[in-house]
Amino acid sequence: MSNETIALLSARRSVAARQMQAPAPSDEELNTLLTLAARVPDHGKLVPWRFIVFSGEARVKAGEIIAAAFAADNPEADEKRLAAERERLTGAPLVVAVVSRATPHPKIPEWEQVLSAGAVCMNLVVAANAMGFATSWITEWYAYDRRVLEALGLAANERIAGFVHIGTASETPPDRPRPELSAIVTRFDEQGR
Numbered sequence: 001m002s003n004e005t006i007a008l009l010s011a012r013r014s015v016a017a018r019q020m021q022a023p024a025p026s027d028e029e030l031n032t033l034l035t036l037a038a039r040v041p042d043h044g045k046l047v048p049w050r051f052i053v054f055s056g057e058a059r060v061k062a063g064e065i066i067a068a069a070f071a072a073d074n075p076e077a078d079e080k081r082l083a084a085e086r087e088r089l090t091g092a093p094l095v096v097a098v099v100s101r102a103t104p105h106p107k108i109p110e111w112e113q114v115l116s117a118g119a120v121c122m123n124l125v126v127a128a129n130a131m132g133f134a135t136s137w138i139t140e141w142y143a144y145d146r147r148v149l150e151a152l153g154l155a156a157n158e159r160i161a162g163f164v165h166i167g168t169a170s171e172t173p174p175d176r177p178r179p180e181l182s183a184i185v186t187r188f189d190e191q192g193r
């Protein structure tokens with residue numbers, strides 16, 4: 001691994017969508033990003049994931065779908081709250097939904113297919129940061145709402161692995177605490193313990 005890659009992985013952190021602005025990746029850059037994101041380990045070569053790209057006014061349309069589901073469940077919600085729901089995908093200039101389409105398979109556990117979708121998300125995040133963009137990998141309640149998912153075009157067996165928000169950082173937040181290795185690492189020893 002090159003020092004540049006180590007430096008990128010050492011410094012990368014999420015930037016909230018509200019801290020992003022234009023420009024988004026160009027169409028050509030987006031093609032590169034999605035090509036790289038799809039370049040992940042995939043047991044059985046099942047390609048158990050796909051992408052949905054949200055840009056421009058389509059982000060507004062998606063926000064209307066999200067707000068409609070929210071309003072149906074929260075009839076008391078005021079206009080300010082509904083506006084916040086409508087703006088769910090408009091903070092960043094580009095949002096890529098990584099859709100997991102894991103299904104039961106005779107040889108490949110579903111768990112491994114889901115993990116592969118997580119790898120897609122992280123590859124997308126790392127590649128976008130390598131291009132100089134900021135990212136935020138989030139889900140939020142609407143990633144689990146079947147009405148919203150259906151309206152966004154997901155089939156019944158499909159789930160959101162992440163909405164990856166991509167843009168240019170208008171501010172860079174400080175890093176967050178990272179786990180101490182001593183809290184998460186043990187060594188299996190030769191006595192089998």
Ligand SMILES: Cc1cc2nc3c(=O)[nH]c(=O)nc-3n(C[C@H](O)[C@H](O)[C@H](O)COP(=O)(O)O)c2cc1C
Binds near residue numbers: 012015139141161176
């Ligand atoms: C699958 C997944 C879903 C997430 N969903 C949310 C979310 O809904 N809301 C949120 O505030 N953060 C969510 N996060 C966490 C954000 O990505 C968070 O900003 C991140 O942990 C920051 O770490 P980083 O700086 O290393 O990127 C999610 C993370 C993952 C991996």
